[in-house]
Amino acid sequence: MKLKDARIILTGASGGIGQALARELAGRGARLGLVGRRQDALQALAEELRQAGAEAEPIIADLSNDQDRMSAIMCMRDLYGGVDVLINNAGMSAFTEFAQCGPEVEERLFNTNVLAPMQLCRLVLPEMTARGSGRIVNIGSTFGSIAFACFVSYSTSKFAVRGFSEALRRELDGSGVGITYVAPRAVRTELNTPAVMRMAERVKMNMDDPVYVAKSIVRAIEKDRKDVYLGFPEALFVRLNALFPRLVDGALRKQNLIMREFTQGTES
Numbered sequence: 001m002k003l004k005d006a007r008i009i010l011t012g013a014s015g016g017i018g019q020a021l022a023r024e025l026a027g028r029g030a031r032l033g034l035v036g037r038r039q040d041a042l043q044a045l046a047e048e049l050r051q052a053g054a055e056a057e058p059i060i061a062d063l064s065n066d067q068d069r070m071s072a073i074m075c076m077r078d079l080y081g082g083v084d085v086l087i088n089n090a091g092m093s094a095f096t097e098f099a100q101c102g103p104e105v106e107e108r109l110f111n112t113n114v115l116a117p118m119q120l121c122r123l124v125l126p127e128m129t130a131r132g133s134g135r136i137v138n139i140g141s142t143f144g145s146i147a148f149a150c151f152v153s154y155s156t157s158k159f160a161v162r163g164f165s166e167a168l169r170r171e172l173d174g175s176g177v178g179i180t181y182v183a184p185r186a187v188r189t190e191l192n193t194p195a196v197m198r199m200a201e202r203v204k205m206n207m208d209d210p211v212y213v214a215k216s217i218v219r220a221i222e223k224d225r226k227d228v229y230l231g232f233p234e235a236l237f238v239r240l241n242a243l244f245p246r247l248v249d250g251a252l253r254k255q256n257l258i259m260r261e262f263t264q265g266t267e268s
Contacts, residue, residue, distance in 0.1 A: 010087045085135045
């Protein structure tokens, strides 16, 4: 897919991956609607991109809210006349043992990670299918293929995103609308709490730079890729877990015990 002049709505634009993605897309001539909750950060990013010659507008929205989701899409239509690409990048995490993760956290997590992408897709699909073109990009996670202890709710939400992407791709087959699912491994962003960073260092978790992840996502869009798993050996472990999950149980047992140490009395 050619990105020059493509009308792209990018959620989670003020975060680490989101900002890097916005810069990569702007460099390719895309016309951007930058969606997020942090007005100052979005306006600063949009101004930076405009000074570099790009078309970029901030769209302030809390995507856990139905009304804001609708408003974001309507704003995109007012700005650019429609949507060619929807990138569902916004997300939240929860690092805690399942018994300690309250229902209010789980509700907010699923609203953000699962329901928001689904509802945004529903809002943009009619125009995409009507013209026979468009692309939806869902940013998942390695945690959506390998379920990790102490990330039970987060892993579950990302499994849902992966399943949604696969099912929707099959439903839209032949429509001209493509679905790209990208699953990064851990990324160095502010989504990770201090407790997560300490745990990651202890278990020697591989973590990628947001710029690398953004470049990989843009490459996947340009090449019309269906599924992309980032990072080695994590991408290999995804395949291994699909075939021999009980083998992976044993491989993660020691790591699970270490991870629990960092959930005790720490921010999640």
